[in-house]
Amino acid sequence: xxIVTILFAAGWATWTxxxxxxxxxxxxxxxxxxxxxxxxxxNWDKLATERRVVAIIHKATIGTSELDPQYIKRKEEALKxxxxxxxxxxxxxxxxxxxxxxxxxxxxxxxxxxxxxDLEDALSEKLMxxxxxxLFIKRIKAKTGRYPVLYxxxxxxxxxxxxxxxxxxxxTPLWYARFKSNVTDFPVxxxxxxxxxxxxxxxxxxxxxxxxxxxxxxxxxxxxxxQLKAAWPLTKVEx
Numbered sequence: 001x002x003i004v005t006i007l008f009a010a011g012w013a014t015w016t017x018x019x020x021x022x023x024x025x026x027x028x029x030x031x032x033x034x035x036x037x038x039x040x041x042x043n044w045d046k047l048a049t050e051r052r053v054v055a056i057i058h059k060a061t062i063g064t065s066e067l068d069p070q071y072i073k074r075k076e077e078a079l080k081x082x083x084x085x086x087x088x089x090x091x092x093x094x095x096x097x098x099x100x101x102x103x104x105x106x107x108x109x110x111x112x113x114x115x116x117x118d119l120e121d122a123l124s125e126k127l128m129x130x131x132x133x134x135l136f137i138k139r140i141k142a143k144t145g146r147y148p149v150l151y152x153x154x155x156x157x158x159x160x161x162x163x164x165x166x167x168x169x170x171x172t173p174l175w176y177a178r179f180k181s182n183v184t185d186f187p188v189x190x191x192x193x194x195x196x197x198x199x200x201x202x203x204x205x206x207x208x209x210x211x212x213x214x215x216x217x218x219x220x221x222x223x224x225x226x227q228l229k230a231a232w233p234l235t236k237v238e239x
Contacts, residue, residue: 033056033084033221034057036212055084060089087113091118100136109144113233116148120152130164146235157174158187160189175197178198195222
């Protein structure tokens with residue numbers, strides 16, 4: 001049985017358990033979340049047979065002008081079918097506040113929709129870097145009253161946990177991208193654990209999901225289906 005501890009910090013919850021880093025997706029009580037973009041195909045009727053898939057976080061915007069062409073249509077279909085819904089912004093270099101404005105003004109997220117920043121490489125010169133991400137996060141907070149979830153990989157999470165321990169990142173639940181079954185070196189510092197873990201993608205297919213192809217990104221929540229539904233959208237409005 002998974003032993004889950006609820007840690008309330010800065011208005012958001014992180015769920016931790018004894019087996020959280022050893023292929024936790026094998027536990028059938030752990031819910032799955034997919035995060036597609038327009039090129040990922042979805043057969044909605046087949047996807048409905050995957051009872052563990054309870055949420056979808058769709059790529060929404062890039063930079064200051066680009067909207068994913070499938071975003072609006074898929075949001076309508078997902079909500080009609082009862083999925084929890086969320087979106088993420090792909091950060092590029094330059095104008096982080098304008099990117100935040102474009103993301104929020106385009107998506108217009110409801111209070112029950114997850115919002116997230118995709119920080120692909122904290123040290124990138126072409127994509128959004130860690131200092132730009134801080135400005136983006138602050139702008140999102142100013143516009144919405146809540147902090148976004150932060151998607152990033154192991155090396156970027158390690159950098160943040162080492163050099164930005166007392167920064168605004170402590171307010172952002174971690175969406176951890178790591179394609180291996182057993183993690184023994186999670187970079188504790190800013191985050192005690194992951195909130196979401198992207199564990200399967202075209203880079204390494206760990207768990208195929210009906211209604212999708214092997215290129216689909218698949219994630220778990222660090223807790224049960226009931227806990228995910230109670231915690232969604234993982235951040236709440238703060239003063």
